[in-house]
Amino acid sequence: MNRQQLLGSAATWFDQGGLLSAMRHRVACPTASDNRPPPEALEAYLTQQMMPLLQPMGFECAVVANPVPGNGPMLIARRIEDPALPTVLSYGHGDTVSGQDASWRQGLSPWTLTVEGDRWYGRGTADNKGQHSINLAALGQVLEARQGRLGYNVTLLLEMGEETGSPGLREICLQQRDVLRADVFIASDGPRVHAAKPTVFLGSRGIINFALRLKSRERAYHSGNWGGVLTNPGTVMAHAVASLTDAHGRILVEGLRPEPPSAEIRAALRGVAIGGDVDDPALNEGWGEPGLSAAERLMAWNTLEVLALGCGAPERPINAIPSAAVAHCQLRFVPGTPWQDLQAIVQAHLNDRGFSDIAVEVIAATPATRLGMDSPWIDWLCQSIERSVNKPVTLLPNLAGSLPNDAFAEILGLPTLWVPHSYPACAQHAPNEHMLASVAREGLLLMSGLFWDLGEADSAPWRTC
Numbered sequence: 023m024n025r026q027q028l029l030g031s032a033a034t035w036f037d038q039g040g041l042l043s044a045m046r047h048r049v050a051c052p053t054a055s056d057n058r059p060p061p062e063a064l065e066a067y068l069t070q071q072m073m074p075l076l077q078p079m080g081f082e083c084a085v086v087a088n089p090v091p092g093n094g095p096m097l098i099a100r101r102i103e104d105p106a107l108p109t110v111l112s113y114g115h116g117d118t119v120s121g122q123d124a125s126w127r128q129g130l131s132p133w134t135l136t137v138e139g140d141r142w143y144g145r146g147t148a149d150n151k152g153q154h155s156i157n158l159a160a161l162g163q164v165l166e167a168r169q170g171r172l173g174y175n176v177t178l179l180l181e182m183g184e185e186t187g188s189p190g191l192r193e194i195c196l197q198q199r200d201v202l203r204a205d206v207f208i209a210s211d212g213p214r215v216h217a218a219k220p221t222v223f224l225g226s227r228g229i230i231n232f233a234l235r236l237k238s239r240e241r242a243y244h245s246g247n248w249g250g251v252l253t254n255p256g257t258v259m260a261h262a263v264a265s266l267t268d269a270h271g272r273i274l275v276e277g278l279r280p281e282p283p284s285a286e287i288r289a290a291l292r293g294v295a296i297g298g299d300v301d302d303p304a305l306n307e308g309w310g311e312p313g314l315s316a317a318e319r320l321m322a323w324n325t326l327e328v329l330a331l332g333c334g335a336p337e338r339p340i341n342a343i344p345s346a347a348v349a350h351c352q353l354r355f356v357p358g359t360p361w362q363d364l365q366a367i368v369q370a371h372l373n374d375r376g377f378s379d380i381a382v383e384v385i386a387a388t389p390a391t392r393l394g395m396d397s398p399w400i401d402w403l404c405q406s407i408e409r410s411v412n413k414p415v416t417l418l419p420n421l422a423g424s425l426p427n428d429a430f431a432e433i434l435g436l437p438t439l440w441v442p443h444s445y446p447a448c449a450q451h452a453p454n455e456h457m458l459a460s461v462a463r464e465g466l467l468l469m470s471g472l473f474w475d476l477g478e479a480d481s482a483p484w485r486t487c
């Protein structure tokens with residue numbers, strides 16, 4: 023079989039319902055990882071959905087207990103054709119966020135795949151069961167086309183805890199460094215920039231959640247008897263939060279503002295349009311850092327959000343000065359931001375403005391990582407995709423959201439390339455999550471072409487980086 027015939031047979035397999043039938047079984051596994059204790063479905067997804075698929079393809083599979091107790095296991099599957107050949111590492115996560123069963127539209131349910139036109143509804147279709155299912159199907163197509171030979175080795179790492187912050191993933195990458203040794207990392211998660219635009223991104227922004235807490239006294243006091251002589255923590259907190267950004271969301275904390283995007287990052291993002299799909303929200307003009315395009319503000323800049331803000335009881339206010347106030351905040355950040363120092367930076371900023379009674383507490387963080395734009399893998403990958411689907415690829419330096427990419431880029435030291443098969447309005451993490459059949463089909467074709475090209479002699483830049 024040649025490349026063209028491979029793409030033809032992959033398309034036929036899809037059109038005959040191959041992926042749809044696999045997805046029906048996988049969506050039916052209730053693999054929400056935010057339930058405590060973790061459901062048995064987490065391990066069952068690996069042993070009953072993944073291993074019976076991978077073993078006949080020649081993968082040796084090992085289910086590895088999570089080194090962080092109370093969390094789902096991982097699967098390390100290796101297909102070694104020849105130890106002398108180069109190796110691609112891929113990744114996916116079989117866990118999902120909770121079903122939120124009661125909130126889905128009438129006729130839809132998170133754990134039953136429902137087809138409506140181009141949409142396949144079900145929890146995990148977009149994030150991430152659909153995406154790794156596409157990649158494994160593509161690999162299967164190439165194996166068939168090449169009579170059981172790829173021309174390279176494949177290692178697959180599947181985790182069951184991504185939605186709870188990937189507990190144990192970094193430990194496994196450290197402990198199993200030799201087993202996971204590879205030459206390049208290619209995986210799929212997150213959305214394309216637009217449903218119709220094949221997209222590649224090279225890493226992700228980081229994320230750090232932090233709380234500002236102000237406790238003024240042990241209890242509330244009557245606002246008539248004490249108002250005007252006792253500080254109001256709600257008022258103080260509102261001013262403290264207002265000192266972090268201006269009224270248009272521009273970050274005012276000097277230490278949290280990144281370097282201006284480099285010329286090559288700006289060039290990569292030129293012409294990248296944000297939003298515009300049917301279910302996308304309208305963008306707000308004049309919000310965020312001035313002088314940057316929407317794509318630059320999302321992918322090449324930091325954003326500081328207020329996630330929740332509280333004092334008193336908003337649902338039932340009483341005539342009293344509340345005792346305490348809290349603001350839950352979040353910074354999404356690009357590489358180079360000194361996020362490890364965020365607590366000290368924000369505390370100093372507040373102290374300087376007279377808010378030293380407010381304590382800053384860091385809740386959770388994931389670093390930002392991205393592959394350098396000069397990697398020879400980038401052109402190679404984009405050209406392979408363009409050849410398969412006859413469309414230009416949108417290349418993003420990084421995803422605006424966050425992924426545990428540091429485990430692969432930093433701990434394993436790999437060039438990281440992500441090829442997403444979802445789209446921005448997929449309702450990931452919300453009711454009515456879905457994947458688009460048209461994007462899945464295109465994803466299957468471009469991944470088949472990619473896994474084919476990886477095995478062509480002297481095609482991929484395995485040893486040049």
Ligand SMILES: [Zn+2]
Pocket residue numbers: 149185450451
């Ligand atoms: Zn997710």
